[in-house]
Amino acid sequence: MSTPPIPNKTERFPLLIEIGVEEIPSNVIAPSLKQLATLSAKALSSAKLSFSEPQVYGTPRRMVLYIPQLDAMQETTTDAVVGPPERAAYDPSGKPTAAANGFAKSQGAALSEIQIAAAESLGDAAKGKKGNYLVVYHLKAGQKTSDLLTTIIPDVLSQLHFPRSMRWNNTGVTFVRPVRSILALYNTKVIPFSFAGVSSGKQTHGHHIMSPDAFEVSDFEQYRDTLARRYVFIDPDERARQIETQIQALAKEKKAVLDLSDRSLLWDAAYTVEYPKAICGNFEKAFLNIPKEIIITAMAEHQGYLPLFKKSGDLLPHFLTTLNIETKDFSIIQKGNERVLRARLVDAQFYFDEDCKKTLADRIIPLQRVTFQDKLGTMYEKVSRLTALSVFIARNIGCPEPDVRIIERAAQLCKSDLISGVVREFTSLQGTMGRIYARRDGEDPAAAFAIEEHYLPKFSGGPLPHSLPGQVLAIADKLDTLTGCFGVDLIPTGSEDPYALRRQGLGLIQILLSQNIFKSLSLNAAIEAARHQYEIQEKFSDDSLLKPLSRFLKQRLDAHMQTAGLRYDLREAVLSCEMDRPASLFDRAVALSSFSQAALFSPLMTAFKRTIRILPKGFKGKAAPDLLSDPAEKQLYATLQSVRETTERLWQEDNLTGVLEALATLHSPLNAFFDAVMVMDKDERIRQNRLGLLFEIKQEFEPFGDLSRVVAEE
């Protein structure tokens, strides 16, 4: 019978692409390289080429793609074209008929090339046919990879997506910054194409300033090693390692300690240089009388300088910075950087000294000149609302009176640092300067700490306030903002959330869940208290905001539950309850989640769903024991009574898993009930009674929400 030709196995060669770009923003490089790898892999796969894992490298001035092994050819494929059936193709004497000749002619094939094949062996080409057919195989040679790449690579480049792109020449191409050179080699030969008006070639350049001359590239190893000699390290990981080694050495020289807990400064440095060179600079000791938080911020913001510490945690009068140059004498560069820092520290010193001439308390009244939000008035008004609201919350959760006083004081002072010179210059120090100035003013340390903590969490997933006054004030601040914004219809939509209400809402939920003491706080009462403050100030009095705000906060609770790894259906079930105390909903979802691992869970859910399916919509009722006749329903009724007794106690003890386990004992009597009894009995009274029994069972499950949403394996 017939044999389709076997395609040749293709060889594999390396692919190397380097896009030379003017300085790419440091935070864009890593994501762009990731895209380059993914998009290339996708494009090569859809061209039916197989290849080894794409590697990407990059510096501010180049994006590099290296695939060590890539098929040289697409596979040769064979297309089978099916002709007439064998019986129609030959006459009884075995001579080809007109049908056979016609088929051969139409396919441009000689009769000798026509084969006979069973329809089943031809797959889709002879779909639905039976018996033997004439067939001709056309070999379709795969295309050469070197040809395919001339369109694949420019396509991939044009698909790269950047946060902001630009045009720079008349090609109209947009890219993150101007593309100035393209190195494109496959199997050491140039892949000829042009992108954004730049033709590909086999050359690249070293460091822009230290080694700008072009050189020819033969393969990846020579490319990487020559660049390293020409002051370019293409691997960001390697640059980050070098920087870390260099700064550790410099720190050691100064007998100093480095704080590398925030590695973003390190990575940022690695993505702004091709050739990292860390140096140490100094500033005058006299500046050390400024609080270290200010100095560290003045260094980090804008300049990206790293501070050095003594073992005690005190600051040393030095800083580290990473350069992109190698030179004999670094003293000029060091001096230049020192002068920049000095100018910033002079400013900082001036603002700090000026700030110290007034207390935070002096700055409460001037907050009348600072707008909180156009429709919601000034910061002064916010402070007055916050004070009342935080005292309300503190009393509500049973804070001892001295703590209430501390919270009240912290609330009065918590926004005063906004009009300090230091915070106007370095806005990220809001709260921190409040704490520092409060301490200088001789305020209670707990109040000072609460002022700093009330902005927490500062970002999604950031640390939460530790102290009780800090927690209460943080809750009050977020509630006030949320209530106010919802009150004047500034509700986030889609990607628009100018007041970061989602972050504040999530922060609020996280704080409420973080401490047991907030479990008793009624969120609705707190929102009402916040709204009442706005009413007193005559900002708005509409109380219809409660529903949308409560829904909004429920969505934040859902987000938090999701982060905690709780299943979608369990969250949905629990969140169908009214939310007044987020912690109780969260605890229920957690109990449900852990119980969902138990063997009884699925059968219990099945029995429960059967129960609610049979109950007419809106049905309410109660079982009367004297109307029970069947042993199965009597048994179910008896079990329900004992379950009720047990769960009542367990609810008191907050043992939610226990409650679920107790409810699970309803499973077998419930099944026995359904097997033995007709719920929809002809007798109206018996029917109502049985439905009443099922309704009572349903009620027992209600605290866990709408369990009909739970997906359980049947």
Next chain:
Amino acid sequence: MYPSPKKTLTFQELFLSLHQFWADQGCIIHQSYDNEVGAGTFHPATFLRALGPEPWKAAYVQASRRPTDGRYGENPNRLQHYYQYQVLLKPAPDNIQDLYLESLSSFGLSLTSHDIRFVQDDWESPTLGAWGLGWEVRLDGMEVTQFTYFQEIGGIALDPTSVEITYGLERVAMYLQEVDNVYDLAWTDQVTYGDVHHEGEVQFSEHNFNAANVDALKEGFNRSQEEGQALISKDLPLPAYDHCIKSSHFFNLLDARGAISVTERTGYIARVRGLARACAASYVKQREEAGFPLLKR
């Protein structure tokens, strides 16, 4: 024999050497615009000339005013009146980054003994309806230049795109002369920057923050807005644009006087931008009607 002492550039030698360098690149050496502007970008030689298809190369010193930056002559770095060295090249040459680096060598800076960095800076001017992408250039950590590929001006997408290079002349000079206080800069060997400008900083700070008549400023703003719009309807975009610049300066002064609330701010900016857009559109239309004369050069 004594070795010759190292000569550092005076303030005026700095911009003279930049003039020479950019003249050699084919720029016309323009002069500072005679209206108060916030930056070199406001000069018609940039704002208007960047529009439309005609090629353009210009370089000039622009005296610029930022009323809120006044510090009564007491801050060593901040000035309410300062100088920008502005270069506009249309279309943007492919080797523009290298040209810029060469311009630094032109006043004696050795590129290999300094750390020169192009740090992301996305530029946007809501008053001019303009934006572009580029960098601030840092010399040993200090920002000395704004380098921007303009994408849009007066709400009009640019084709071809131009590149704007703005040197902060005082900063560069302070760096070269190793001076920590701007007033100590040597303008010439005999005269300091302070001799030329200190008193102005003191008086204008008082003017900007306290003495300027708010009502007159508001009236001025409204009048120049009206006048500008009226001139647009008479097809006179060049004088109309003067009024756009004037209204922008009135706005800056009102801002320094603290006379504009947060809410009003957006409204003021939108009105300046509206006029800037009208000027841009009218200017391009006129150039088109004239057959874009510079295309033929």
